[in-house]
Amino acid sequence: MRFSEKLRQEADPIFNAIFEHPFVKGIGEGNVPKQALIHYVMQDYEYLTTFCRIYGLAVSKCTTREDMTFFQEQIGFVLNEEIHPHNNFCEVAGVRYEDLQKAPLAPTAHHYTRHMMEASINGSLGETLAALAPCPWTYWEIGRKLKSEVNPDKQHPFYDWISFYGNDEVGTITETFMAKIDACAEQAGEREKELMLSHFLKSSQLEHQFWTMAYEQEEWPVRLQSSISSL
Template identity: 35%
Template sequence: MEFCEKVRKEMNVYFEASFDHPFVQGIADGTLPLEKFKFYMLQDAYYLKHYTKVLALAAAKATNDEDVQYFLETAKFIHEAELELHRKTFKDLGVTAEEMEQFEVAPAAYNYVSHMYQSVFTGDVAEAFAAILPCPWLYQEIGQKLKYASPDIPLYAEWIAVYGSDEMKDTIDQQKKMMNRFASEQSLKETVLEAHFKKSCYYEWQFWEMAWTKQDWIEGVYHNEPAKN
C-alpha cells in the first residue's frame, strides 16, 4: 500500500467529518449564512497567502529541478488565481477596506499556518509536502461530492465549480504521485510524514468549525457567554 492510500484510509474520519460538516453542507444546499462565508473567505485568504510562502520554501528545499519548478509554479498559480478569486468574492460580499484593516486571524487558522511553517522550517521537502497536501486533496474530494449540487447563491456555485473541476482532480492525482515518491525515498521517516499529514487533516476540519462558529480569541474561544464560576 502506497503512502497516500494508507494515510487517506487512516485519516478518513477527518475527511468524513469535513464532508458532513454543516458549513460544507450549507454551501451545497445554499443555506449557509453569507456572514459565515465572509468570515471563512477572510481567514482563507490569510491561509493562502502563507500557503504560497510555504510552497516557495519547499522549493528551496527540493533536491531536483522538476520539483523546484513545480513548487514555484504552484505558488505562482495560487497567488494569482485563487487569491484573485478571493478578491472578486470580497467585492461580491461587500468586504470593506476597514474590515480588511481590522482583520484578525482566528486561532484555528493561525495554528494551521504555524504547523505548516514548522514542518517546512524544521523538516525537509517531504515533510513540508506532507503538511500541505491535505488541503487541496480534501477540497478536491469535497468538490467532487458537491459537483452536482445547485445552491441558489452564485458564490457557492462558483466555489463548488472550482474544486469540483477535472483540472483540480488532475492536479491532485499529480500531487499524490509526488507524495508517494517522497515517502518511498524516505521510508524511515514515514511516521513523521504521517504525523504532519494527520495534523493538517485535523486543522482542515477545525477550519470549518472556525468559520461556522466565527471563532475568535475571547475567553471560551467562541462567541458564547464566558463560563461562570
C-alpha cells in the same frame, strides 16, 4: 498500497467529518450564513498568503527543477486563481473583497499555518508535502462530491465555488502531490514515514477545524482595541 493511499485511508474519518460539516453542507445547499462566509474569506486570504511563503520554504527543500517548477506554479495558482472562489463568497455575502483583507489570523488559522511552517522549516521534502497535501486534497474531494451530488446550475449561489474546486485542475494538483509523496516515501525510513502520516493527519484535522472556525466566527479570547499584525 501506495503510501499516499495509506495516508488517505488513515484520514478517512476526518475527511468524512469534513463532508458532514455544516459549512460544507451549507455550500451544497446554498445557505451558508453571511457572517461565516465573511469570516472565512478574511481568514483564508491570510492563510493563502502564508501558504505562498510555505511554498517558498518548500522550494528550498527541492533537489530537482521539476519539483521547484511545481511549487512555483502552485504559488501562481494561489495568487491568481483562488481569488475566484473568494469572490463568489463575497458576492453572496454582499461585501467587497478589498474590505476583507489584512485581518489578524484567528487561533485556528494561526495554528494551521504554524503547523505547516514547522514541517517545512524542520522537516524533509516528504514531511513538507504531507503537511501541505490535505489542503488541495480535501477541497478537491469536497468540490467533486458537491458537483456530483448537487450538480449545481448557474443559479446556485455557490456554482462558481463548486465548479472551481470540483474541476480537473485541483484534481491534477492533488494527484501531483500524491505522486511526489509516494516518491519521497520510497526513499524514506520508518521514522520519516511516521512523521509524514502524523503531519498529514494533523493538517486534515486543522482543515476540519478551519471550517468550524469560520462557522463559529472564532476570535482570540480577549478582544483588543487595535488589530495586531497578521504575521
